[in-house]
Amino acid sequence: MSDESGFDDSSEDVENIRRCLANLTKIYREVMVQHYMNGKSVAEIAERLGIPENTVKNRLFTGRKHIRKEFTMENYTKQSYEPDDLWIASTGQTGIDDEPWKLVGQDRIAMNLLILAYEQPVTLTELSKAIGISTTYIEPIVERLVDGELMKKVSDKVYTDFIIHTEDERLASLDLQLSLAKELCSEIWEIVDEGLDELRRRAYYNTQTEEQAIKLESFFVFRTLLHAVNGVRDEVSGGREPFESYPDRPNGGKWYAMGSLYPHGYDYDHCPYSRYQFSGESVNNMKNVIGAKALSLCLYDTDASVLGTTYKEYFYIDSFSKLIYSIYLGQTEMLEMLDKKLLENIGTMIEQNTLLRDDEGKLQVNIPVISMQDRWDIYELSEKYDNIISERFHDRFMELMKNPVKLPKHLKSVPDWLRYMDCCCYFPSAVILEAREKGLFLNGYDRPAPAIMLCVEK
Numbered sequence: 001m002s003d004e005s006g007f008d009d010s011s012e013d014v015e016n017i018r019r020c021l022a023n024l025t026k027i028y029r030e031v032m033v034q035h036y037m038n039g040k041s042v043a044e045i046a047e048r049l050g051i052p053e054n055t056v057k058n059r060l061f062t063g064r065k066h067i068r069k070e071f072t073m074e075n076y077t078k079q080s081y082e083p084d085d086l087w088i089a090s091t092g093q094t095g096i097d098d099e100p101w102k103l104v105g106q107d108r109i110a111m112n113l114l115i116l117a118y119e120q121p122v123t124l125t126e127l128s129k130a131i132g133i134s135t136t137y138i139e140p141i142v143e144r145l146v147d148g149e150l151m152k153k154v155s156d157k158v159y160t161d162f163i164i165h166t167e168d169e170r171l172a173s174l175d176l177q178l179s180l181a182k183e184l185c186s187e188i189w190e191i192v193d194e195g196l197d198e199l200r201r202r203a204y205y206n207t208q209t210e211e212q213a214i215k216l217e218s219f220f221v222f223r224t225l226l227h228a229v230n231g232v233r234d235e236v237s238g239g240r241e242p243f244e245s246y247p248d249r250p251n252g253g254k255w256y257a258m259g260s261l262y263p264h265g266y267d268y269d270h271c272p273y274s275r276y277q278f279s280g281e282s283v284n285n286m287k288n289v290i291g292a293k294a295l296s297l298c299l300y301d302t303d304a305s306v307l308g309t310t311y312k313e314y315f316y317i318d319s320f321s322k323l324i325y326s327i328y329l330g331q332t333e334m335l336e337m338l339d340k341k342l343l344e345n346i347g348t349m350i351e352q353n354t355l356l357r358d359d360e361g362k363l364q365v366n367i368p369v370i371s372m373q374d375r376w377d378i379y380e381l382s383e384k385y386d387n388i389i390s391e392r393f394h395d396r397f398m399e400l401m402k403n404p405v406k407l408p409k410h411l412k413s414v415p416d417w418l419r420y421m422d423c424c425c426y427f428p429s430a431v432i433l434e435a436r437e438k439g440l441f442l443n444g445y446d447r448p449a450p451a452i453m454l455c456v457e458k
Contacts, residue, residue, distance in 0.1 A: 025124045025135055025156070028063035031056055066125060085262040086111035086164065088150075091280060091418075092246045095253030100162075103148040109133065110141050114150065114160045115261060119408050121157035149249055150257055152413075162257035163414045165405060165422055170260070172403040173423045174273050180396060181430035188228075188389055188431060189440045192221055195385035202381075204374040209366075211353070214442070216368040216378070218307045218451040221441065222300050223281065224382045225428040228389035232397035233424050237404075237417040247413075256415060275303040275433070276426035284317040290325055292456050296375065297321040299452035306429045306436075308448030310354055324454050327355065328365045353448040368453045375455040400424045 021032050030049070034040040042060070046053040088104045095102075104110045109131070116122065116130050124142060128135040142158055145151040152161040199205055199220050205213055234240055246254045268274055279301040286295045297317060301309045310320075319342045326332065346363070349355040356366045370378075390397070404419040435441040442449055 024063055024066060026139060028059050028066065029135065031059045032063045035060060082264040083108045083112045084115055084264050085266065086114055087260045087262070089258045089260070089279070090255040091258070092243065092255030093253060094255060095249060095251035097251060099148055099249065099251055099253050100150055100255060100257040103145060103150055107141070109138065110145060113138060113141060114145065114259065115164070117151060117158055118160040118164050121154060121159040121410060123157050127158075147250065149247075159408075159410060160259075161411070161413055162259060163405060163407065163411075163418050164259040164261050166261050167263065167266075169403070169405050169422050170273060173400055174276075174426060176400060176402075177424065177426045178276075178430050180400065181427055181434055184393060184396060185431050185434035185438065186440070188225070188393070189435050189438075191385055191389050191392070192224060192435075193440075195220065195224060195381060198381060199378070202374070202377065204370045204377075208368050211356075211366050211447075212368040214445065214449050215353075215366075215452055216370075218442075218449045219298070219300070219368075219453050220378060220382055221432065222278075222302070222307065222428060222451045223379075224386045224389070225431050226281075226300075227382065227386035228393075229397050229400070229424045229427045231386065231390040232394060233401060233420045234417055236398070236401045237415075237420045240417050241415065256418065258418060258421070273426055275305050276429040278302040278306070278425075278429055282317065284321050286318060286321055289322060290329060290331065292325065292458055294372065294457040295321050295325055296372065296455040297324065297452070298375070298455060299450065302429055302432075302451065304448060306432050308352060308450035310352060310450045310452050321454070324354070324365055324367065325456070327363050328369055328454070332363065351448075352450065354450065354452065365454075367450075370453060370455055372455050372457040375453070378453075397424070400427065 021029055021037070024032060031045055034045045034048070035042070040048070042053050042056045046056045049056070085108075086104065088101045090100050094100070104114070112131055113127055116127055122130075124135050124139060127142070128138055131138065142151060146153050146158060150160065150162060151158050196217060199217065200213075205216060208216060243254070246256065248254055262268065282297075282299050282301070284295075284297040287293065289295050297320065299310050300307070303309070323342060346355065350357065354365075354367050356364050358364050400423050401420060403423060405422065407414055407419065432441065436443075
């Protein structure tokens with residue numbers, strides 16, 4: 001028996017069908033499996049699935065047509081034998097289970113499905129062939145990504161619904177940012193120093209230990225430099241929408257995702273920009289914690305040579321906030337209620353200079369703890385000086401905005417400002433490194449000085 005697709009049920013084509021069944025999507029695969037693997041008739045399949053016989057015939061015809069097409073095409077891509085890395089970050093408020101990052105995590109299959117579906121919408125069968133894994137196994141992964149809103153489904157196709165930054169895009173503006181930071185550092189730092197002088201006169205600054213005050217300075221400096229250059233970026237891109245306008249995501253999230261694609265085997269630790277990268281301001285807000293109405297842990301992660309890092313895979317930021325506040329209150333009995341993996345890494349936190357042990361071996365908090373009112377004051381002070389920097393060097397910062405990321409034509413959900421991130425993202429760290437080398441900041445200080453503060457409303 002033959003049909004319009006050119007198959008003959010009595011020929012060797014049947015064997016080809018059996019080999020290719022796994023690459024079909026479920027709607028076609030289920031009828032093809034029943035017919036070719038289990039020997040069921042069209043009538044039996046129709047009864048079992050509760051659909052008309054003509055629908056079964058149409059699905060069999062379409063399934064065979066898809067397979068016939070596959071016989072004459074080589075669809076495998078490098079993702080099938082040399083998978084790349086795609087690291088997920090976000091701006092906004094992550095979900096309860098740390099979405100969007102947790103939707104992908106270390107899953108190399110999910111990473112490469114997202115890469116393959118970025119440039120244009122593709123069917124699951126096309127994804128299956130490209131990655132070299134049967135549709136049966138990639139379907140639940142794709143469903144998870146669609147449900148989590150990292151992918152979008154349109155008809156029988158899916159596409160990756162967030163921006164992906166490539167190596168070429170990360171490098172496009174690097175040299176310009178570094179040269180401009182070197183050229184402008186001394187002039188910019190005159191303004192930063194004026195802001196630091198004001199900060200040092202604040203009452204909440206003077207209640208901190210010397211070590212804690214240094215970290216408060218780090219936070220002020222990094223935030224001021226970042227917002228200064230981002231102010232020009234936002235002018236070019238039309239500005240960032242308020243957080244309230246961010247899309248509501250499943251599981252309590254309110255975010256935009258961003259991806260960074262790294263080639264297979266990439267040596268990230270020795271790449272040209274690794275020391276200049278940082279995490280955007282992370283703010284973890286919690287209510288009714290250990291007697292406090294609210295806690296906010298605010299931090300930036302930078303390379304150790306810039307200021308220092310606080311983030312590690314061994315903890316959730318909620319647990320870290322509770323740990324810091326418990327130790328600050330001296331309620332160490334609360335520690336037994338926290339994540340064991342977090343507690344096993346107390347030594348690392350001491351190395352990162354966020355905790356210390358006193359002469360008696362007792363844990364102490366080594367980051368600034370201030371009130372919520374003081375938090376808004378330091379933000380206001382930072383904004384005052386970032387505006388001065390942005391206005392004075394406006395035209396020079398405009399020079400950085402020449403190489404925004406070009407999005408695939410079908411991708412409409414990405415805010416324009418995300419396209420310009422690579423244009424200026426290395427500049428703040430580059431300025432601080434120049435300032436440290438010139439002895440303008442943290443002169444002689446040889447310990448980590450991470451930009452972090454815990455804010456408390458009692």
